[in-house]
Amino acid sequence: MTPGAGSPPPPGNRPLAVVLVSGGMDSLVTAAIAARSYEPAFLHLNYGQRTTGKELSCFRAIADHYGVTRRMEADLSHLAAIGGSSLTDRAMEVEQADLSRRGIPTSYVPFRNANLLSVAVSWAEVLGAKKIFIGAVEEDSSGYPDCRREFYAAFNEAVRLGTRPETDIEILTPVIGMTKSGIVKKGAELGVPFELTWSCYRSDEIACGECDSCALRLRGFREAGIRDPIPYAG
Amino acid sequence: MTPGAGSPPPPGNRPLAVVLVSGGMDSLVTAAIAARSYEPAFLHLNYGQRTTGKELSCFRAIADHYGVTRRMEADLSHLAAIGGSSLTDRAMEVEQADLSRRGIPTSYVPFRNANLLSVAVSWAEVLGAKKIFIGAVEEDSSGYPDCRREFYAAFNEAVRLGTRPETDIEILTPVIGMTKSGIVKKGAELGVPFELTWSCYRSDEIACGECDSCALRLRGFREAGIRDPIPYAG
Numbered sequence: 001m002t003p004g005a006g007s008p009p010p011p012g013n014r015p016l017a018v019v020l021v022s023g024g025m026d027s028l029v030t031a032a033i034a035a036r037s038y039e040p041a042f043l044h045l046n047y048g049q050r051t052t053g054k055e056l057s058c059f060r061a062i063a064d065h066y067g068v069t070r071r072m073e074a075d076l077s078h079l080a081a082i083g084g085s086s087l088t089d090r091a092m093e094v095e096q097a098d099l100s101r102r103g104i105p106t107s108y109v110p111f112r113n114a115n116l117l118s119v120a121v122s123w124a125e126v127l128g129a130k131k132i133f134i135g136a137v138e139e140d141s142s143g144y145p146d147c148r149r150e151f152y153a154a155f156n157e158a159v160r161l162g163t164r165p166e167t168d169i170e171i172l173t174p175v176i177g178m179t180k181s182g183i184v185k186k187g188a189e190l191g192v193p194f195e196l197t198w199s200c201y202r203s204d205e206i207a208c209g210e211c212d213s214c215a216l217r218l219r220g221f222r223e224a225g226i227r228d229p230i231p232y233a234g
Numbered sequence: 235m236t237p238g239a240g241s242p243p244p245p246g247n248r249p250l251a252v253v254l255v256s257g258g259m260d261s262l263v264t265a266a267i268a269a270r271s272y273e274p275a276f277l278h279l280n281y282g283q284r285t286t287g288k289e290l291s292c293f294r295a296i297a298d299h300y301g302v303t304r305r306m307e308a309d310l311s312h313l314a315a316i317g318g319s320s321l322t323d324r325a326m327e328v329e330q331a332d333l334s335r336r337g338i339p340t341s342y343v344p345f346r347n348a349n350l351l352s353v354a355v356s357w358a359e360v361l362g363a364k365k366i367f368i369g370a371v372e373e374d375s376s377g378y379p380d381c382r383r384e385f386y387a388a389f390n391e392a393v394r395l396g397t398r399p400e401t402d403i404e405i406l407t408p409v410i411g412m413t414k415s416g417i418v419k420k421g422a423e424l425g426v427p428f429e430l431t432w433s434c435y436r437s438d439e440i441a442c443g444e445c446d447s448c449a450l451r452l453r454g455f456r457e458a459g460i461r462d463p464i465p466y467a468g
Contacts, residue, residue, distance in 0.1 A: 072312070072315070072316075074312035074315070075309075075312070078306070078308035078309070078353060079353075079356060081306070081308070082306075082353075082356050082357050082360050083360055084356075084359065084360035104398055108398070109356075110355070110356045110359035110360055110397065110398075111352055111355045111356045111359060111393070111396055111397055112356070113396065114348075114352040114355065114392060114393075114396055115349070115352040115353060115356060117352075118345055118348040118349040118351075118352045119312060119313075119316075119349060121344070121345045121348065122313060122316050122318075122343075122344045122345045122346070122349060123316050125318065125344035125345060126316050126317055126318035126344055145395065145396055145397055145398060145399070146396040146397075148395065148396075150395045151392060151395040151396040154388065154391040154392040154394075154395050154396075155392045155396070157388040157391070157392075158348060158385060158388040158389045158391075158392050159345070159348075160388075161379065161382065161384045161385040161388050162345055162347065162348055162379055162380040162382075162385040162388075162389070163344065163345055163379055163380075164338055164342070164344075164379060165379070
C-alpha cells in the first residue's frame with residue numbers, strides 16, 4: 001500500500017521520540033499525540049508505587065496496541081525507599097478524594113518527574129531522539145509542583161546545558177493545559193484504548209472510585225459525556 | 235565537653251545536607267567540606283559502571299570514617315542498560331588517557347549527573363535537608379557537559395520549581411572551580427582519607443594508571459607534591 005499525501009510517513013522514516021508511558025490515561029493520550037508525528041520509543045518507570053504490577057501490565061498492553069518495538073522498563077524503587085508519599089509508603093493512607101482541597105496532596109512523590117525525565121533524557125541522548133513526551137497535566141490536576149509549565153521550562157534548560165552540545169532534546173507536554181474532560185475527548189478523537197489504562201492509586205484489581213485519581217478520571221469522563229470502560233467498585 | 239565559641243556545634247544541632255559520595259577523591263573532599271558545617275547524609279548511586287563493587291566498598295569505608303549514620307545506596311543500573319558510555323558498556327573500550335584531547339570522552343554517561351541529583355533532591359525533600367553537595371569539577375576535568383556551572387544553575391531552578399513551595403533545596407558544588415591539585419591540597423588540609431578512594435575507570439584491584447581518570451588523579455597529586463596512597467599497576 002502506497003501512503004497517500006495525507007498519510008503519516010511509514011514508521012521507519014519518522015523521527016524517534018521517547019514517550020513516558022505510565023499506564024494511565026494522560027500518558028496514553030500523550031502517546032497517541034506523539035505517534036501521529038514520531039516513531040515512539042516507550043519508557044515505563046516503576047517507582048515502587050502501590051499499583052506497580054497493574055501499571056506495568058497496562059504499559060505492555062498499550063505498547064502492544066501501538067506496535068511499539070523500542071521499549072524500556074526500569075526500576076526506580078529507591079523512590080519508595082525514600083518515601084514521603086502515600087503512593088509509595090504503605091504506612092500512609094491514600095486520601096479520600098476531595099477535589100476542592102488546596103495544597104499538595106499526600107500522593108505527591110517528591111521530585112518524581114525529574115527522576116523520570118532524567119532517565120528519559122539519558123535514553124533519548126543514546127537513541128538520538130530529539131523529543132521526549134510526558135503526560136503532565138497542570139490545570140485540573142492534583143497540584144503537584146513537578147506538573148507545572150515552569151518546571152518543564154527550567155528542566156529543558158538543564159537538559160540543554162547538561163547534554164552533549166550536538167544533542168538537541170526537548171521535553172514536550174502536549175496535554176499540560178488540558179482539563180481531564182478535554183483529555184478524554186482528545187483520546188476519543190484519536191481512538192485510544194482507554195480500556196487498557198489504570199488510574200486508581202489504591203487498588204490494582206477494581207478501581208476504588210474514591211481516591212483523587214479515580215475522582216478526577218470519573219469527573220473527566222462524565223463531563224466529556226463518554227463512558228469510562230474500566231470497572232469500579234461499589 | 236562544652237564547645238568553645240569557635241568549635242562546630244555538636245552533630246545533632248547541625249543542619250542536614252545530602253552528599254553524593256561516589257568513592258572517588260572529588261566527592262571525598264566535597265564530603266569533608268560539607269561535614270564542617272552540616273550533618274552529612276551520604277548517598278551512593280551505582281549506575282552499572284565497571285568498578286561498581288570497588289566504589290561501593292570505598293563509599294562504605296568513607297562513611298564509616300566520618301561516622302555517618304544516614305546513608306542510602308541505590309541502583310540506577312538502567313543507565314548501563316541505556317549504554318552510550320565506555321564506563322558502562324563492556325563492548326566499548328575505556329580510552330588511554332590523553333589530557334590534551336578536546337571534546338567529550340567516551341566515558342561520558344549521558345545526563346548522569348541529572349539522574350544522580352534527582353534522587354538526591356527526592357531524598358533531601360523527605361529528610362528536610364536544604365543543601366545537596368556534589369563533587370563536580372568543571373576545569374581540569376574531562377569536559378563532561380553535566381559538570382559545568384551553568385548546568386547546576388539551571389538544575390537548581392528546576393529544583394526550586396519542581397518541589398513543594400516550602401521546600402528550599404540548593405545544590406552546592408564546592409570544588410567545581412578547583413584544579414585536581416587544588417583538590418588534593420584541600421583534602422590534605424582537611425585530613426581526608428585518600429587511601430579509601432578509587433578513581434580508576436578500568437580496574438577494581440590495582441589502578442591502571444592509564445585511563446583519563448587515573449592520569450588526572452596522578453597529575454593532581456604530582457602537582458600538589460603529595461604522595462597518592464593507592465597502588466598503581468606497572
